[in-house]
Amino acid sequence: MPESDTTISGHRGLQLEEPLIFEQGSPSKSAVDLPECALPDGEDRLGGVRRRGPVGLPGLSEPEVVRHYLRLSQKNYSIDSGLFTLGSCTMKHNPRLNEKLARLPGLGDLHPLQPVSTAQGALELIQVLAHWLTTLTGLPAVAMSPAAGAHGELVGLMTIRAALEDRGDLRKRVLVPESAHGTNPATAAACGYTVEAIGADGRGRVDLAHLRAQLSNDVAAIMVTNPNTCGLFETEILEIAAAAHAVGAFFYCDGANFNAIVGRVRPGDLGVDCMHINLHKTFSTPHGGGGPGSGPVVLSEALAPFAPVPYVVASGDGFALIEHPSTSDQKPFGRVKGYHGQFGMFVRALAYMMSMGADGLWQASADAVLNANYVMAELDGAMTPAFPGPCMHEALFDDTFLKDTGVTTLDFAKAMIDEGFHPMTVYFPMVVHGAMLVEPTESESKATLDLFIRTLRGLAQRAKSGDSEHFRAAPRFAPRRRLDETRAARSPILRWRPNPDTAAGSTIDRAAE
Amino acid sequence: MRYLPLTEADRRAMLDAIGVPSVDDLFCDVPPPARLQVPVDLPFHLDEPAVERAFHAFAARNISPSAVPTFLGAGVYRHHIPAAVDHLIQRGEFLTAYTPYQPEIAQGTLQYLFEFQTQLALITGMEIANASLYDGATACAEAVMMACRIARRRRIILSGGLHPHYRATTETYCRFLGIDAVAMPPSWTGDEDPAARLDRDAACVVVQNPDVFGRVRDYSALAVACHAQGALLVVAVNEVVSLGLLTPPGEMDADIVAGEGQSLGNSPSFGGPTVGLLAARERFVRQMPGRLCGETVDVDGRRGFVLTLSTREQHIRRDKATSNICTNSGLCALAFTIHLTLLGELGLKRLGELNHARAIALFDRLAAIPGVEMLNETFFNEFTVRLGQPAANVVEALAARGILGGVPVSRLLPGWSEAEPLLLLAATELNTDDDIDALVSAMREVL
Numbered sequence: 001m002p003e004s005d006t007t008i009s010g011h012r013g014l015q016l017e018e019p020l021i022f023e024q025g026s027p028s029k030s031a032v033d034l035p036e037c038a039l040p041d042g043e044d045r046l047g048g049v050r051r052r053g054p055v056g057l058p059g060l061s062e063p064e065v066v067r068h069y070l071r072l073s074q075k076n077y078s079i080d081s082g083l084f085t086l087g088s089c090t091m092k093h094n095p096r097l098n099e100k101l102a103r104l105p106g107l108g109d110l111h112p113l114q115p116v117s118t119a120q121g122a123l124e125l126i127q128v129l130a131h132w133l134t135t136l137t138g139l140p141a142v143a144m145s146p147a148a149g150a151h152g153e154l155v156g157l158m159t160i161r162a163a164l165e166d167r168g169d170l171r172k173r174v175l176v177p178e179s180a181h182g183t184n185p186a187t188a189a190a191c192g193y194t195v196e197a198i199g200a201d202g203r204g205r206v207d208l209a210h211l212r213a214q215l216s217n218d219v220a221a222i223m224v225t226n227p228n229t230c231g232l233f234e235t236e237i238l239e240i241a242a243a244a245h246a247v248g249a250f251f252y253c254d255g256a257n258f259n260a261i262v263g264r265v266r267p268g269d270l271g272v273d274c275m276h277i278n279l280h281k282t283f284s285t286p287h288g289g290g291g292p293g294s295g296p297v298v299l300s301e302a303l304a305p306f307a308p309v310p311y312v313v314a315s316g317d318g319f320a321l322i323e324h325p326s327t328s329d330q331k332p333f334g335r336v337k338g339y340h341g342q343f344g345m346f347v348r349a350l351a352y353m354m355s356m357g358a359d360g361l362w363q364a365s366a367d368a369v370l371n372a373n374y375v376m377a378e379l380d381g382a383m384t385p386a387f388p389g390p391c392m393h394e395a396l397f398d399d400t401f402l403k404d405t406g407v408t409t410l411d412f413a414k415a416m417i418d419e420g421f422h423p424m425t426v427y428f429p430m431v432v433h434g435a436m437l438v439e440p441t442e443s444e445s446k447a448t449l450d451l452f453i454r455t456l457r458g459l460a461q462r463a464k465s466g467d468s469e470h471f472r473a474a475p476r477f478a479p480r481r482r483l484d485e486t487r488a489a490r491s492p493i494l495r496w497r498p499n500p501d502t503a504a505g506s507t508i509d510r511a512a513e
Numbered sequence: 514m515r516y517l518p519l520t521e522a523d524r525r526a527m528l529d530a531i532g533v534p535s536v537d538d539l540f541c542d543v544p545p546p547a548r549l550q551v552p553v554d555l556p557f558h559l560d561e562p563a564v565e566r567a568f569h570a571f572a573a574r575n576i577s578p579s580a581v582p583t584f585l586g587a588g589v590y591r592h593h594i595p596a597a598v599d600h601l602i603q604r605g606e607f608l609t610a611y612t613p614y615q616p617e618i619a620q621g622t623l624q625y626l627f628e629f630q631t632q633l634a635l636i637t638g639m640e641i642a643n644a645s646l647y648d649g650a651t652a653c654a655e656a657v658m659m660a661c662r663i664a665r666r667r668r669i670i671l672s673g674g675l676h677p678h679y680r681a682t683t684e685t686y687c688r689f690l691g692i693d694a695v696a697m698p699p700s701w702t703g704d705e706d707p708a709a710r711l712d713r714d715a716a717c718v719v720v721q722n723p724d725v726f727g728r729v730r731d732y733s734a735l736a737v738a739c740h741a742q743g744a745l746l747v748v749a750v751n752e753v754v755s756l757g758l759l760t761p762p763g764e765m766d767a768d769i770v771a772g773e774g775q776s777l778g779n780s781p782s783f784g785g786p787t788v789g790l791l792a793a794r795e796r797f798v799r800q801m802p803g804r805l806c807g808e809t810v811d812v813d814g815r816r817g818f819v820l821t822l823s824t825r826e827q828h829i830r831r832d833k834a835t836s837n838i839c840t841n842s843g844l845c846a847l848a849f850t851i852h853l854t855l856l857g858e859l860g861l862k863r864l865g866e867l868n869h870a871r872a873i874a875l876f877d878r879l880a881a882i883p884g885v886e887m888l889n890e891t892f893f894n895e896f897t898v899r900l901g902q903p904a905a906n907v908v909e910a911l912a913a914r915g916i917l918g919g920v921p922v923s924r925l926l927p928g929w930s931e932a933e934p935l936l937l938l939a940a941t942e943l944n945t946d947d948d949i950d951a952l953v954s955a956m957r958e959v960l
Contacts, residue, residue, distance in 0.1 A: 014789030021628055021854050030860035032595055034942070037866045045873060047891035049722075049731045049760045051862075056635045059857030066597055069644050069851060073606035076621035080605030080950055086614065093516055094609050097561055102782070103599070106572030111585040112784030113914050113920045114578060121574030122783050147647035150827070150839040158689055186827035188835035192689045195832040233542035260746070264540065269547040284516075288844030289622040290612035290804070292647070308685070326928050336687035338588060338650035338678040338773070339784025347568070354567060357558030360514050366536045367519050374527040390531075390539045417618055425614075428828075445518035446527065462584065478617040480817040485616075488809035488821040492798065494641045495631040 015479055018071040021058050022496045040341035056498060075479040076289070077422045083448055087425040087437025088181070088229060090259050092368075096286035097355065098284065098348035107347055112339035116321050117367060122343065123312045123319035129350045130312070133277060133296055136361070136512025137258075138268025138336025141304035142296045145341040146310065149256060153187040153223075155336050159299060160250045160274060161191055162333035164304040165219035168250065171220035175509050177206050179230060179429040184223045184254060193220060204387040205395070208239055215247045225254035226270070227261065229429040230387060231372065231394035231437065241255045241271025250274060250303070258282045259441075260369060260393035263361030273300040279342075283349035294345035305330045310340050367442035368393040371449060375440055378453040380439035382460040386432045392439070399434025400459055406468035409434035412459065415484065419455045471501045514558060554585055567829035568827040569852045577643050578781070578917055581869025582948035584875070586895040586939025587628035587674050587725070587920040588751040589784060590776045592864075593943055597942055598778045598851045612804075612840070616819045617675065617811075619891035622843065626806040629850040635754040636853075636861070637770040638763020639792035644804040644820075645700030645846040646789030646838065649751045650682035653719065653827075653835055655802045656771035656791060660745040662691055663772070668714045673697040673705050674724030675955035679749055679771075683719070692716075699929050701726040701888050701897050717745040717769075722762065723755060725925070727889050727896040727937065736766035745769060753790070754941075757865025769793045777856075783958065788845035799825060802836030841956040864942060868894040871940040878953050879938070884960040888935075895939035901960065910959040916952055 008135070044050065060068070077084065084091035102108055110122055130142045143159070164171055174188035177198045178393060185195040196214060199207040206224060215222075222244045226234045234240060244251045253267055254276040259282040267275050279294040280284045299307055309332045310323040321340070325332045361460045369392055376385055376395035384510035385402040386389075401407045413423035413436070425437040440449060462470060475481060519527075524536070540548060583591055598844075602608065603672045606621060613619030613626075626644045633642035653891045657669050669687065671680050671694060680696055687694040697705050703726075706755060707718045718739055723729050732748060739746045748762035749770040772790035779787055793801060799822065807821035831870040856864060872894040879898060880887045889896040900907055904921035911918030922935035940949070 018624070020624070021632075022631060025857065027858040030857045030863075031597070032857075032860040032864075033810060034860060034863040034867055037863065037870045039866050039870060043873075044869060045867070045876070045889075045891050046729050046759065046893070047731070049729045049756060049891070051760055053758075055757070055858055055861060057632065057853065057856075057858040057861060059859055060854060062595075062597060062855065065855050066601065068854070069601045069607075070604065072621035072624050073601075073911050075606040075619075075624070076606040076610045076623065077615070078606045079609040084611070086611060089611055091609075091611060093934035095516060097564060097651075099603060099608075101565065101568040103780070104568060104572045105579050106575045106577040107568065108780045108782055109579045109591070110575055110783040111578050111583070111591065111917065112589055113587050114576065114585055114917050115584075115908055117909065118576035118912050118917065119783070121571040124574065125571045132555060135555055147528055147651065150837050151647060151651070155839055158685070161689065174940040179841075182826075182834070183837050183839050185832035186830070186834040189832040190686075190690065190837045192691060233540075235542045235544075237548075238544050253840045261540075261543070263552055264549050265543050265547050266549070266553070270544075280671070286608045286844065287611040289607055289610045289619075289847065290843035291645075291840035292788075292842045292845050293784070293840045312637055323924070324927050334688070335678060335681040336651070336685055337682055337785070338648050338676070338787075342785040343783035344780075351564055351568065354556065354564050355561070356514070356516065356558050358555040360517070360558040362552040363514060364649050366539075367517055367524075368537050370519070370524060370527055370531075370536055373531050373533075377531045390533070390541065392539075392542075401948035403875035406939055413615070414617070417615065422618065423615055435836035441521075442517055446520075446523040448518075457534050463913075475617050479620050480617045480815060481813055483616050483811050483817045483819050484809045485819050485821065488807040488819045489824075492805070493808040494795075494798070494821075495627070500711060507953045 005043045016071045018068060020496050021060065021068060025058040025060040027059045029061055031060055031062040032130065040221040058363050066242040082420055083444055083452055084422040085424040085438045086422060087439040088256060089440060090441060092284055092441040093443040094284055094286040095352060095355065098351045101351045102344045102347040103361055120318050123321060124348060125350060126312050127319060129346050132353050133298060135235045136262055137275060137298045138266030139298040140301050141299040141307060143299060145308060145337055146276065146297055147337050148291060148293030149185060149276055149278040149295040150183040152297045154314065155189055156252050156274045156297045157187055157191040157221065157274055158333055159303050159306045160252065164220055164301050166331060173219045175214050175219055175222045176303050177224060179228055179431045180223060180225055181229065181254060181256060198258055204232050205234050206240055208236050211240060212243050215243055215249065217247050219244055219247060219249040221250040221252045223254060225251045225256060227257040227392040230396045231391040232387060234391055237270045256281060257393060260365060262284040262365050263358060264365050274303055279345050284352040285345045285348040292342060292345065294342035306333050308332050309336055364442045371440040371442060371444055374449060375438055375453060382457040394437055394439035396432060397436040402463055405463045407463040407471040409436055411471035414474040415459055415471045418477045421452060422436060531673060551932055581915050581917055582951045583917040584919045584938045584940060584952060585917050587925060587937050589781045590752055590939060590941055591781060591943055592754065592776050592941050594778055594780065594852065595855050597855060598848050601851055602848050607847055613820060616817065620817060623806050625847055625850055627808065627818050629846050630806060632850060633790055633792050634852050637792040638760065638761030639770055640795040641798055642792035643801050644806050645841040646791055646803050647842060648785065648787045648789045650679045652789035652791050654683040654686040654770040656747045656769045657717060657719060659800050659802060660747055660769060663797055664716040664743060664745060666714055666716035668695065670694040670707050670710045670718045671715050672695045672707055672720040673700040674726065675719055675721045675749060676725045676751055697917035698736060703728045708735055710740060711742045711744055713742060715742060715744045717747050719747040719749060721749040723752065723893045727892040729759060729891040729893055731765060733765045751921040752893065752956050754864055754868055757861035758869055759893060774849045780846050786842060786845055788842040790848050798837060803838050804841050836909045867942045871942060871944050875938065875940040875949050877948055881940060882953065882956055894941055895937060898936050898938065900936055903933045907936065907959055911955055914955045916955050918952055
């Protein structure tokens with residue numbers, strides 16, 4: 001850093017440096033006032049299994065804690081800060097109404113094991129959300145408990161395997177396109193299947209001939225993302241589904257990009273048997289710095305009986321919760337998480353759905369697709385779209401326009417940081433060289449997009465003008481400049497450690513055994 | 514449509530720029546029969562007050578545990594969440610950020626994850642921790658798969674004291690991977706002997722502390738037995754507040770700790786979302802699932818943080834990854850770490866003591882009621898009683914009197930012959946003397 005940019009304090013205006021909590025405070029302080037409550041050894045009921053020494057946690061007062069996290073927050077880019085073009089992640093607006101409702105007494109404080117007679121409103125809410133999800137997808141059933149999209153994939157494949165085993169049809173293989181999210185092959189492996197790749201054709205779609213050649217009666221499922229990770233609708237989707245069904249395989253659709261078509265196209269009408277829905281992508285629950293997610297899985301008639309516990313059923317004039325395979329009249333394959341799913345995310349997603357309505361969702365998917373196509377059209381000529389349009393909800397570029405400039409896709413992305421935008425997804429999907437996947441979402445105004453387009457055109461021109469140093473030095477205005485990821489991986493430092501001279505640990509009280 | 518910024522004029526201008534007459538033309542790749550002509554048959558959009566009314570109506574059909582005496586636990590606990598926690602996690606920069614793929618503009622998320630990993634390692638007595646998993650049950654399943662990779666063995670032993678949801682989830686994961694999961698029968702006596710089931714084929718034993726019946730256990734001897742057979746000891750912890758008072762698993766020589774972090778910072782929320790915890794010995798780091806945050810420097814030599822060791826993960830390794838997990842529980846981990854930072858050394862210890870003291874008060878009062886048999890010699894903030902009648906009926910009768918009086922064991926273990934009269938009761942710092950009085954007098958009426 002040039003000397004003129006340094007300060008005495010280390011702070012730089014609103015960029016405030018903040019040490020770790022372990023480098024602050026004193027063990028005698030606490031930001032929570034709790035009564036003292038002496039429990040002499042003879043009076044506890046711990047059987048001697050009692051901590052003897054300090055834990056090693058720091059102690060801070062409330063003002064210090066609030067300042068710590070506020071300063072940390074200011075080092076983050078977020079959707080609330082600006083355009084977050086991370087393709088495939090769908091960084092759309094997170095309505096604050098959702099947050100308010102998830103915290104209502106009687107929803108946020110519900111205990112999962114309070115008598116179901118005292119949680120009828122919660123079960124009804126789950127049923128109403130399930131009705132929206134099945135109606136929007138055109139599939140008859142939904143497993144609500146998966147904790148996130150990848151967990152939904154796992155549940156979907158487990159359901160498929162359970163259905164196949166039930167008919168005595170043990171199959172070994174799952175086919176996954178090369179362009180798929182990494183979770184797809186990882187999921188199939190975690191479900192005990194061998195994974196084989198399907199190639200892409202020259203149009204960025206599944207190579208149907210290759211798929212047909214790979215299909216046989218030992219294929220359990222194909223896992224296809226639609227719209228796919230190139231931001232394109234699989235034009236031969238009906239043929240893909242028919243080919244899978246012809247050999248008795250199931251069609252698992254990765255629903256990560258359902259937001260592009262929600263309200264306008266029902267996956268059930270495309271021959272899909274099973275699809276997870278990332279509630280944060282399509283239905284606006286917060287991304288939260290990387291979770292929590294929620295990944296309900298919609299299921300065809302053939303798969304529905306095998307869905308995991310728990311699930312809600314109508315019972316008399318109320319609702320019942322089936323929590324164990326032994327108390328089910330269906331054939332659930334088991335349980336996949338504690339309790340009943342990501343209820344707090346259900347509240348948020350349903351609040352969004354009711355706010356938008358069928359008409360609003362119809363418009364939202366149209367605006368998402370319109371915004372992406374506008375970006376692609378306006379950047380064509382300056383940057384190089386990987387495939388001809390129209391695209392769906394995201395615009396994919398390759399690095400052809402950077403050829404011979406000395407600027408890489410990563411450099412280009414880092415320069416966007418200095419311009420105040422969150423970079424697009426880079427180097428994914430892997431079927432495109434130096435991929436840049438831009439997803440503006442429906443949450444952005446035309447004015448924001450116009451500034452973004454002007455900025456990217458300018459950066460592309462700068463790269464072509466030979467100023468590669470501008471890109472290699474980027475970012476210059478972020479809280480940190482480029483970080484050494486190789487060093488982090490070579491000798492990992494995964495936690496703060498105390499000075500060994502002052503460290504102390506507790507010991508088990510052997511005398512009490 | 515309050516969430517959509519485009520005007521009709523904008524849309525017109527943008528379509529012109531693209532060179533198509535209508536948005537429908539952008540959906541031309543969708544096979545025509547699959548294109549809906551009108552919106553689906555669901556209600557149209559509502560304004561904010563109308564949506565609020567609908568959710569107040571849902572809430573009104575539930576009993577709010579905050580409004581009545583509540584003694585529910587079994588893996589999810591009602592604790593006081595300091596006001597600062599909920600305020601800070603709703604900072605838009607935290608709430609609406611994503612996975613820190615661009616670390617230069619995600620140092621806030623990365624630094625709190627590094628602090629979270631450190632706090633978790635400290636309270637469990639382990640060397641390292643990851644940046645969180647979905648929940649306790651899936652963390653337990655991930656720990657088992659991790660143990661199988663480390664030991665290169667395919668058989669695991671699940672204690673009868675393990676939370677039944679953790680056991681069932683782990684069994685599901687194992688079944689699909691062809692791992693032999695040996696589940697020991699439920700036992701409230703604590704006299705099971707998992708060590709006797711160990712042999713050279715066992716990858717790990719999974720136990721819980723306190724166990725699902727509330728007993729506090731010392732697993733040091735079991736750790737020795739596991740290690741003698743080349744197996745790992747996995748300890749599940751689903752009440753992290755207990756770690757303020759109890760000997761941590763690391764000091765018992767556990768190899769992996771799988772836990773549920775809901776008790777710190779996260780409201781029960783009908784069971785989700787919560788935050789799965791995973792801590793381990795440092796030498797096992799390359800077999801850990803999930804995200805890890807590590808320290809490094811930027812080109813100016815300033816300390817910074819990045820996601821690291823991602824060659825374990827699905828986006829690099831695909832079908833060879835340690836797990837298919839993609840997200841963590843970022844925001845729940847943030848709530849956890851803020852709450853623990855607010856508590857600090859002193860606060861965590863006092864909170865543990867206070868919980869134990871409230872549970873002792875509850876225990877001693879219930880012990881005096883005829884028809885209530887106390888089964889625990891040890892406990893932290895939860896214990897099991899045996900009643901003279903089905904516990905589920907008692908719980909319904911208590912609910913009719915406005916008390917959420919515990920979790921019937923039969924709800925967790927419906928097939929277990931001994932479950933029917935057993936009731937799990939938890940007390941936390943939020944249970945007042947008045948709550949306990951109300952439960953005791955209602956219990957005397959009901960029994």
